[in-house]
Amino acid sequence: MTENALSDEEYFEALKKIMTLQGTSQVELKPTCAPQFMSLAKSMGVKTRFTRGCLAGTSYCCILPSGQVHVCPYLPIEAGHVRDKAFDEIWSESEVFIKLRGQVNYEGLCGTCEDHNICGGCRARAYYKTGDFMTADPMSAHCYKRQEGLDE
Ligand code: SF4
Ligand code: SF4
Numbered sequence: 001m002t003e004n005a006l007s008d009e010e011y012f013e014a015l016k017k018i019m020t021l022q023g024t025s026q027v028e029l030k031p032t033c034a035p036q037f038m039s040l041a042k043s044m045g046v047k048t049r050f051t052r053g054c055l056a057g058t059s060y061c062c063i064l065p066s067g068q069v070h071v072c073p074y075l076p077i078e079a080g081h082v083r084d085k086a087f088d089e090i091w092s093e094s095e096v097f098i099k100l101r102g103q104v105n106y107e108g109l110c111g112t113c114e115d116h117n118i119c120g121g122c123r124a125r126a127y128y129k130t131g132d133f134m135t136a137d138p139m140s141a142h143c144y145k146r147q148e149g150l151d152e
Contacts (some may be wrong), residue, residue, distance in 0.1 A: 057100030108136025
């Protein structure tokens with residue numbers, strides 16, 4: 001997949017196009033698992049009914065057929081197992097989920113980003129690139145440039 005993935009520039013360009021269309025369309029557009037769309041929409045003044053880019057661990061997770069509770073289908077970090085514990089306990093007590101709910105636990109640019117509460121960065125992309133799911137989304141370098149007006 002990496003070979004066919006958009007470059008960082010193409011990724012943000014695509015998000016900008018989608019959010020520009022959202023500004024004039026009645027159809028709700030949501031670039032799933034491209035959490036920076038929320039930050040872009042905010043800076044472009046585009047209204048969206050969505051509240052956060054990455055929902056993993058805050059209002060979303062997945063339970064595998066085996067019973068393992070994972071942060072999201074793309075991120076193989078286990079938060080618990082429904083054969084060992086009730087799901088509601090895992091959801092409210094798992095260290096993994098608790099970590100994901102506090103910006104203070106995030107590293108790099110995502111940890112200090114003013115748009116963290118509406119974006120959060122893709123934790124799966126951070127994990128894939130670095131092995132650490134709480135570090136900065138590799139796309140965050142471009143978020144920073146955009147916020148500084150260097151990437152317009
Ligand atoms: S971690 Fe990435 S792939 Fe998983 S829900 Fe968040 S944005 Fe989507
Ligand atoms: S720095 Fe991180 S939290 Fe902020 S907009 Fe970029 S990916 Fe999202």
